[in-house]
């Protein structure tokens with residue numbers, strides 16, 4: 001039965017890839033009891049909680065396993081799971097045991113960035129399909145290897161940039177493509193998040209219940225510190241990528257999607273730690289410019305962690321500039337346009353409003369696709385499309401911006417031959 005269900009998934013993906021707007025939701029009744037998809041969630045502290053609840057909302061999916069090097073956390077989540085779903089879930093500290101488990105079809109990865117690519121590669125080798133959080137990888141090389149693995153082992157792998165599934169954002173992209181704001185020559189990415197002083201907790205012994213070898217995994221093993229575990233690894237180079245490679249993945253992806261560009265020829269990036277004397281290694285404030293001289297386009301990217309103005313109401317979002325107007329995306333699910341010299345309000349869209357009012361059939365299909373975004377095997381159209389599309393690994397580019405600050409010369413980054421090919 002499992003075999004036929006897998007074939008069914010593949011056929012769905014193949015048949016649908018030519019028709020992006022074809023309905024992708026398949027009634028749960030199509031699946032028999034033995035066709036239930038068994039999922040394991042890897043990394044269950046922050047984002048992993050959303051993975052568990054999103055998967056458990058699907059009728060033909062069951063989260064059967066939780067995996068995390070932190071046994072204390074695992075036990076808490078297991079108890080919560082039992083209370084909420086009245087079901088048992090197994091626990092595993094070592095993700096390799098999850099890969100060995102033939103009863104698990106799908107892994108949903110919300111571990112720290114340094115683990116993403118290797119986990120995806122192992123899952124593909126083990127014949128599992130994968131949802132992996134952004135950023136898909138901690139660096140460009142391992143990202144390329146991850147994409148190679150998905151192709152080599154012919155698995156479905158979806159990258160967690162959920163705004164791709166927003167009806168409003170898809171509509172906005174359509175406007176950009178159709179010339180609604182004219183020739184679109186510039187995009188701004190805004191990442192103004194409230195990120196405070198995290199202090200410096202110094203080194204300490206590894207807490208009971210945490211397997212720190214498994215937490216560090218393929219990354220350098222630093223002496224244990226609560227500065228890293230949990231969450232604040234985002235601000236340390238060996239494990240995270242700063243906010244340009246954290247929140248900024250979504251906005252970088254949208255800049256490139258909206259401008260319809262691939263890799264830039266040059267990136268300039270400047271910034272630093274100007275607010276606090278804490279243990280963060282990444283710049284708090286970062287301004288980057290991505291240059292596309294051949295296409296006549298440019299991306300400006302701003303990361304700011306504290307008191308700020310908004311830009312057209314947005315603190316996290318994007319602004320696209322054309323010769324006839326501008327298009328503002330606020331967050332992940334709504335946009336506005338302003339046209340001409342007088343900034344006359346034009347077309348706008350908001351997923352919430354679209355879902356509440358009458359909605360045209362193609363948008364309804366896109367709303368359904370939001371569901372399929374977490375239901376990765378049924379959203380296979382989008383998965384296959386994304387992983388096969390030439391821009392697939394480009395959000396990884398965001399990592400290059402802060403890395404520039406580490407270079408002694410801080411000169412323009414000239415991308416090596418072959419990168420982006």
Ligand SMILES: NC(=O)c1ccc[n+]([C@@H]2O[C@H](COP(=O)([O-])OP(=O)(O)OC[C@H]3O[C@@H](n4cnc5c(N)ncnc54)[C@H](O)[C@@H]3O)[C@@H](O)[C@H]2O)c1
Pocket residue numbers: 042043044045046047048067068069070073095109110111112113115133134135160161162214215216217230231232246
């Ligand atoms: N798409 C989004 O909007 C969104 C939002 C938030 C976070 N994220 C992403 O989710 C990921 C997790 O972020 P977070 O804020 O939850 O971090 P976190 O540090 O709070 O949680 C990560 C968890 O992963 C566990 N972990 C470490 N190594 C592991 C391994 N080998 N196997 C399984 N689990 C392992 C940690 O012990 C921890 O419990 C990040 O990559 C982040 O970028 C995405």
